[in-house]
Amino acid sequence: MKKLNKQATEVFAQLITGLKDGYCKIENAFFMPLTIEKIGQAAITGLGNTDLYSLCHYYIQNGDLMQDPEMCFMVIDNRTETQTDLSLIKIIPYMYVLASIGVFEESVTLENNEVKNFNLKQQADHAKFANRWLINIKQQGFLDIDHLKCQFNFQINTDRRSWDEVPVRSKWFENRIQAVKLAYRVAKRYTAEVRLTEGTHPFTTSGSYFSHTDL
Structure with a gap:
């Protein structure tokens, strides 16, 4: 399975470093809000202890939350207080949602702490998109905001x-x-x-x- 590249991994790592109590929202006056949420944990065979995260831009339409987009990631983080190199963190996208056109793609299916099914081409496409999206998030100034609320x-x-x-x-x-x-x-x-x-x-x-x- 494809993981995020170095630049996107650096952005993602900064976002989850500021996470408080499993959920944070970053307000940016010029763009849709960005939410970061820890949605679970798993001990996945072949990957080890894995945290599951959601990253989402959204807007409200007729009272409904519309993901634009939302992606979910498996994060294997082997960093310690003394070893902080980004090479020790592996981030694998596995879900993509774009509510406005009804897109829901799950390129990796997790069940009972195991990867049950996966679509290699789709998962590679998810990683490619996530690499671009996270760089855009950085360029749009989300990392420059002083506090994650x-x-x-x-x-x-x-x-x-x-x-x-x-x-x-x-x-x-x-x-x-x-x-x-x-x-x-x-x-x-x-x-x-x-x-x-x-x-x-x-x-x-x-x-x-x-x-x-x-x-």
Whole structure:
């Protein structure tokens, strides 16, 4: 299977170095947001311990998240604190999604920690595209942004409804402290209870609760 070239590997390594709690979003005023998410782990026969990552540009259309594109990667990272050479990290693309035209390509199928099926030509095409895409990401300035921001979700409950019925509002912060301060301010302003979660799944993620009565 084809891995990323040296230049693309360097860009990818910088992106995951800034990852906080498995998910980050980089806002760039001139381009679509870029998200980086650790989506799993596997001990794949022949490859060893492997982390699985998603890299995605997206926009919202009629309430739906549209990947433009999204790619998934297997990352075998043998670097240590004393050995940081990029030759010790291997990054293999295995999925490509372009929602606007309904493209979903899985060039490598993983099942029970094994590579079950793979399409060598398609996987090579994925690697070729990823090499170009990551260089574009660098040229567009995503690596120059000082902070990778994490998504925090706020639900403002003013009438003791079930939390599943309370709308979610999302904002992006550099750290959790900023989000907590905002949750307290909102609870006080609206005389409400505020539920705070982090990441892309607010209804299934464990949350923290802030009440105006605590202030």
